[in-house]
Each structure stands twice: as C-alpha cells, then as structure tokens.
Amino acid sequence: MSGRPASSELVIGSLGTAQDGKYQALISSLDEETPGKTIERQLLDRLVDGAVTLTPSHYSSIYLILTSADYSSLLPSLRPVLKQLLEGLCPLGKLFLLNLTSGFFNLPDELTLVGFSIIETVSEDKDARIVAQKPLAPTPAPTPSKPLTGSSLPLRRKPSGTFSSPSTPAIDAEALLTDADRARPVPTCAPRRKRACKSCTCGLAEVEAEETRKGNVVLLDADGVVEVGSGETEKQRLLAAAKATPKATSSCGSCFLGDAFRCEGCPYMGLPPFNPGEKVEINLSMDDI
Numbered sequence: 001m002s003g004r005p006a007s008s009e010l011v012i013g014s015l016g017t018a019q020d021g022k023y024q025a026l027i028s029s030l031d032e033e034t035p036g037k038t039i040e041r042q043l044l045d046r047l048v049d050g051a052v053t054l055t056p057s058h059y060s061s062i063y064l065i066l067t068s069a070d071y072s073s074l075l076p077s078l079r080p081v082l083k084q085l086l087e088g089l090c091p092l093g094k095l096f097l098l099n100l101t102s103g104f105f106n107l108p109d110e111l112t113l114v115g116f117s118i119i120e121t122v123s124e125d126k127d128a129r130i131v132a133q134k135p136l137a138p139t140p141a142p143t144p145s146k147p148l149t150g151s152s153l154p155l156r157r158k159p160s161g162t163f164s165s166p167s168t169p170a171i172d173a174e175a176l177l178t179d180a181d182r183a184r185p186v187p188t189c190a191p192r193r194k195r196a197c198k199s200c201t202c203g204l205a206e207v208e209a210e211e212t213r214k215g216n217v218v219l220l221d222a223d224g225v226v227e228v229g230s231g232e233t234e235k236q237r238l239l240a241a242a243k244a245t246p247k248a249t250s251s252c253g254s255c256f257l258g259d260a261f262r263c264e265g266c267p268y269m270g271l272p273p274f275n276p277g278e279k280v281e282i283n284l285s286m287d288d289i
Helices: 015-020 022-035 046-047 068-088 106-115 204-214 236-249
Strands: 008-013 039-043 058-063 091-098 117-122 129-133 219-221 224-228
Touching: 008 022, 008 046, 008 224, 015 068, 015 106, 022 058, 046 068, 046 236, 068 106, 106 117, 106 129, 129 224, 129 236
Parallel strands: 008 039, 008 058, 058 091
Antiparallel strands: 091 129, 117 129, 219 224
16 A cells, blocks of 8 residues: 555546646645645546556545546446545545536436445536545445355254153054954845836846736834735835835844845835835825836
8 A cells, every 4th residue: 555645635537628627727726725635636548448546545535527528438437437436535535526417417326336425416517516425334245145055054952851752662553453353244135236227228127027026025114024915016015115114124224225225125125215213205106116
C-alpha cells in the first residue's frame, strides 16, 4: 500500500472534459477548498483499459467528471469501474459523479448493487450530480449454502437416563393352533344348485319341473314337519313354504339368506331372504311362479 495519507483525493476526467475545461476547473476548485490535501489525476480510458490500478482503501474522495458521450460509452463496463472505485475508497469515503444529464439518473441502482450507499441525488442541469459513500463495513455478498453430507450431519445423542426395552420375541402363529383348528370343517349342507332362470334354455327348468311333479317337498317347522305331496304345483309349494316361515328353523343357518346360500334340497328354495320368525308374503300374480 502507498505511504500517502488517507486524505488523498482522486479526480477522474476524460479528453472531452479536458477540452471543455471542466476537468481543470474542478481540480483548481478542490485545491482552493482543501489546501494541504493531495489531489491525484487520472483519465478514464486508462482506468477502463487496466493501465492503472487504484490503491485499495486509499482515497477519502473520488470525483468522476465526464461528458454525456463519455458516460454513454462507459455503460458497458460501468460495473467493473464502479467496483474499482469502491475498492479505492477508504471506509466512509465518498464518490462524486458530476456533470450528469437526465439520461443517467438510473446510476444509483448500479451503485447500490456494487456496494455503495446513496447520499445525494441532484437533478438540476447546471449542478446535476450523484453522491455515494462506501460503507464502514461492507456487507459481504451471500454465499449459497452447501448441502449437508453424511460426514457433516450433527450426531444425535441419546438422552441420559433412558433405557432401551428388550426386544420382544417373535410369536409363532402355528404354535397357537390346535388340532381342532387345523381340521378341515365338514360341510353340513348338501351342495347348492342354482335355480333355473325364467327363460331357461339349458334344460334345468325341465329338471326342476320333473322334480316338483314327482318329489315330495318337506317344510321344516318348529312343531314338526309339513309335507307337500307329489303332484302339487310350484305355486302351492311356495305358498306352503311361505306359510311355514314364521316357525322356520335352520340347522345350517343358510335357509334364511336366499337361494344363493341354500342347499339343493332346501324347502325354502324360491323364497326371498327373510329373518327368523318373519312371515313371507308372496304375490300370486308373479309371472315366474
């Protein structure tokens, strides 16, 4: 770092402001206002081309005075130049952007992004300027957080005073079964047969008609057995079965559930499902009886 005092000031101009005399006028004005301070001079093109590097945290003030055309040509490399100026200022040092026109008052946004704090913005044509300041402690740019890996995960300690319960032995389900459980249940009912449909074409309707004509229908009754003899019509059989339903009992437990659950020779075949003790009503005008 240079041995110059931190009270040094830097004036940056261009060929345009040197030709119109504004660059020299600014230097003379600063010499009169701040006697004893060191005022350095640079041209903008040397700073943009990298021919000159500013000493970090060296200047108390930096003045940038350019023409409108110079500010326009600076826009593509504006942010790198502003970063150099920020590094060259000492903490709380000020940057003065002078001789601005109305088209460059969006510069505060760029200054804030670089790290400056805006102090003043003057938009009057004769004395248009922006004054910014380097913070005392620049806020570092946020860095993306790294994903946690297995080695960086915090170890979770078990609280003291807690005890782990002993493991429960596995239970063998087969050991809980008895011989009676393993025995296959013996069916108490004969195989069930589906009843012939109304428009039967498979011959089951003829078989049922022959069985009805020749066989006897036995109705279970709590008081005994009601038998409907051979030759009775299907309608008479159903009427007799329906009449006996209030006192019906069932050894298999399926007589009350409907034809899909009844045995082949169930006396209640053809009746709708009913509850024990319930009387079944049959409509005599049904077409399928």
